[in-house]
Amino acid sequence: MASITLEGLKKTYAGDVQAVKGVDLAIKDGEFVVLVGPSGCGKSTLLRMVAGLETISDGTLKIGDRVVNDLEPAERDIAMVFQNYALYPHMTVYNNLAYGLKNRGFKKPEIEERVRHAARMLEIEEFLTRKPRQLSGGQRQRVAMGRALVREPAAFLFDEPLSNLDAKLRVQMRVEIKQLQRRLKTTSLYVTHDQLEAMTLGDRLVVLNAGQIEQVGTPMEIYARPASMFVASFIGSPAMNMVPVEYLATRSTESLLDDLPAGTDVVGIRPDDMHLTPPSTPHLVVESTLALFEAAGAESHLYVRLSESDQPTVIRVSGQPPVREGETLRLYVAREALHPFDSASGKRTGG
Amino acid sequence: MQTKRSTYRHRWLPYLLLAPQLAITLVFFIWPASQAVKSSFERTDAFGFKTTFVGLSNYARVLADPGYLNALGRTAIFAVSVTVLSMGVALLLAVCVNRVIKSARFYTTLLVWPYAVAPVVAGVLWWFLFNPTIGLLPHLLDWFGINWNHRVSGTQAMILITIAAAWKQISYNFLFFLAGLQSVPHSLIEAAAIDGATPFKRFWTIVFPLLSPTTFFLMIININYVMFDTFGVIDATTAGGPGTATMTLVYKVYTDGVAGLNIGSSSAQSVILMGIVILLTFIQFRYVERRVNY
Numbered sequence: 025m026a027s028i029t030l031e032g033l034k035k036t037y038a039g040d041v042q043a044v045k046g047v048d049l050a051i052k053d054g055e056f057v058v059l060v061g062p063s064g065c066g067k068s069t070l071l072r073m074v075a076g077l078e079t080i081s082d083g084t085l086k087i088g089d090r091v092v093n094d095l096e097p098a099e100r101d102i103a104m105v106f107q108n109y110a111l112y113p114h115m116t117v118y119n120n121l122a123y124g125l126k127n128r129g130f131k132k133p134e135i136e137e138r139v140r141h142a143a144r145m146l147e148i149e150e151f152l153t154r155k156p157r158q159l160s161g162g163q164r165q166r167v168a169m170g171r172a173l174v175r176e177p178a179a180f181l182f183d184e185p186l187s188n189l190d191a192k193l194r195v196q197m198r199v200e201i202k203q204l205q206r207r208l209k210t211t212s213l214y215v216t217h218d219q220l221e222a223m224t225l226g227d228r229l230v231v232l233n234a235g236q237i238e239q240v241g242t243p244m245e246i247y248a249r250p251a252s253m254f255v256a257s258f259i260g261s262p263a264m265n266m267v268p269v270e271y272l273a274t275r276s277t278e279s280l281l282d283d284l285p286a287g288t289d290v291v292g293i294r295p296d297d298m299h300l301t302p303p304s305t306p307h308l309v310v311e312s313t314l315a316l317f318e319a320a321g322a323e324s325h326l327y328v329r330l331s332e333s334d335q336p337t338v339i340r341v342s343g344q345p346p347v348r349e350g351e352t353l354r355l356y357v358a359r360e361a362l363h364p365f366d367s368a369s370g371k372r373t374g375g
Numbered sequence: 376m377q378t379k380r381s382t383y384r385h386r387w388l389p390y391l392l393l394a395p396q397l398a399i400t401l402v403f404f405i406w407p408a409s410q411a412v413k414s415s416f417e418r419t420d421a422f423g424f425k426t427t428f429v430g431l432s433n434y435a436r437v438l439a440d441p442g443y444l445n446a447l448g449r450t451a452i453f454a455v456s457v458t459v460l461s462m463g464v465a466l467l468l469a470v471c472v473n474r475v476i477k478s479a480r481f482y483t484t485l486l487v488w489p490y491a492v493a494p495v496v497a498g499v500l501w502w503f504l505f506n507p508t509i510g511l512l513p514h515l516l517d518w519f520g521i522n523w524n525h526r527v528s529g530t531q532a533m534i535l536i537t538i539a540a541a542w543k544q545i546s547y548n549f550l551f552f553l554a555g556l557q558s559v560p561h562s563l564i565e566a567a568a569i570d571g572a573t574p575f576k577r578f579w580t581i582v583f584p585l586l587s588p589t590t591f592f593l594m595i596i597n598i599n600y601v602m603f604d605t606f607g608v609i610d611a612t613t614a615g616g617p618g619t620a621t622m623t624l625v626y627k628v629y630t631d632g633v634a635g636l637n638i639g640s641s642s643a644q645s646v647i648l649m650g651i652v653i654l655l656t657f658i659q660f661r662y663v664e665r666r667v668n669y
Contacts, residue, residue, distance in 0.1 A: 098572075
């Protein structure tokens with residue numbers, strides 16, 4: 025158990041390509057932190073730097089109180105779960121779990137006990153004598169987790185561990201990872217590009233973009249107050265709608281736009297913050313033609329056009345409202361549901 | 376399973392396209408091999424006037440000949456030494472090249488060159504290098520107090536043909552090992568590094584077991600190579616001498632048949648040689664393959 029501290033961590037590749045441009049982050053002991061961002065944002069590189077699989081170009085990395093910049097992966101007391109599981113194909117599940125313990129000179133009875141314990145916890149006891157190729161995707165995933173937890177490391181590192189599973193199994197494993205982490209209270213750093221996975225798993229999220237941190241916070245903080253347009257459109261599905269203030273001003277029947285913070289030229293509106301009935305709080309009313317209606321069971325998605333761009337605006341409503349494509353809708357948006365942004369800097373305005 | 380099917384407009388076109396390959400196999404393999412099998416049951420008189428069917432007596436005589444049994448043992452030692460030496464060196468080189476990123480292609484090109492050298496030329500090359508009178512290596516070995524003369528010492532002659540034969544095969548083995556190493560997923564090695572395995576241990580517990588299909592395949596190829604294709608190397612370096620110290624099975628087939636004109640015995644020997652190789656390949660596929668991982 026330990027904290028992980030990143031101070032000005034940088035990764036520069038040959039030819040002056042900066043993959044990670046100075047990241048500061050303090051992960052508390054026992055905390056579950058999720059690094060989330062689009063592909064190529066440097067999240068995997070950052071995780072691999074913590075693991076010791078990539079060298080650190082600049083900055084300081086501490087696990088606990090130790091500076092581990094120049095330590096081998098094995099000496100950092102971490103365990104990693106790889107995207108493709110990286111199970112040793114020629115070893116049985118038992119030996120896959122025992123390999124790290126054997127290398128560290130554990131005695132046979134102790135290895136046996138730890139492997140059995142981990143196998144019981146992950147419900148893979150019956151597979152201990154099998155080879156990885158005889159297991160299903162979900163079972164392999166469990167073995168990969170087992171290999172990480174038998175060593176009882178100071179921290180778990182997860183590199184998109186669920187991306188090779190089908191949708192149903194992914195949800196199930198997500199819950200299991202969360203429960204396991206809660207039970208073991210081991211500091212965890214988890215990389216994913218799936219915002220839903222990030223939201224549900226993390227105690228705190230770190231949203232990365234182009235090698236830099238965009239925002240750090242609890243999932244609900246980030247959802248409720250995205251610090252930039254990037255975060256706003258990345259977290260939440262369907263993505264937050266971005267509507268130019270100018271356009272909104274011409275369409276809205278009431279002017280509540282005047283008290284937006286200075287510098288605001290775009291407002292973000294979450295799809296579920298646009299309603300077909302007026303709320304009791306101060307609100308905007310916007311009129312627009314329904315371009316497309318999508319019924320998705322418990323909810324429906326309505327597509328309207330609120331700007332000249334090609335990006336349609338999405339509205340999410342529960343159930344199936346009695347609307348027809350082509351008809352003009354009156355949309356109500358509560359004042360506090362408007363997220364003000366400055367499109368030039370991409371940042372949230374008004375602090 | 377889907378099979379690829381091609382349709383030809385004329386019924387005979389596929390056969391016509393196959394014909395060159397079939398003709399070559401027929402003329403240069405099937406025909407001589409069947410001739411060998413046929414003449415292994417026959418005896419020809421000294422002037423070649425009369426050929427009589429003698430049943431298995433050629434085989435009986437060959438197998439009772441101490442000279443032949445010696446050659447058999449010698450060939451076994453030769454085969455094992457060449458295979459171990461050429462595969463060992465090739466694996467070492469492949470591991471080294473696999474570690475360098477920038478100049479890997481350059482080294483690969485250099486290391487593949489020996490494969491383009493004809494066996495006889497390779498033999499001549501090593502013959503020069505180890506020549507007791509004018510060679511460079513005996514001169515150097517002399518400093519260490521080793522008196523090199525493979526014309527006198529049978530052991531030294533064996534070492535010479537082993538090195539010469541192995542040298543040629545290293546290129547081939549190297550290419551396969553390099554390809555094998557590159558197909559080992561990098562994440563496995565990283566996982567092993569996190570699991571606390573030293574680079575040495577990573578190699579022997581992860582990489583080498585994963586290479587076993589390649590190793591197994593190369594073992595068969597190398598033994599077949601030693602059995603059949605080392606004639607040129609031996610002929611150019613020691614010609615089976617001194618005495619019969621480097622007389623392997625394939626060289627004995629040549630000596631008895633072409634030089635000694637004992638066609639019956641020579642044919643019987645080559646049929647036995649063919650049998651040995653078929654048997655070895657069978658044994659390897661049947662038993663060794665079971666222990667090969669994935």
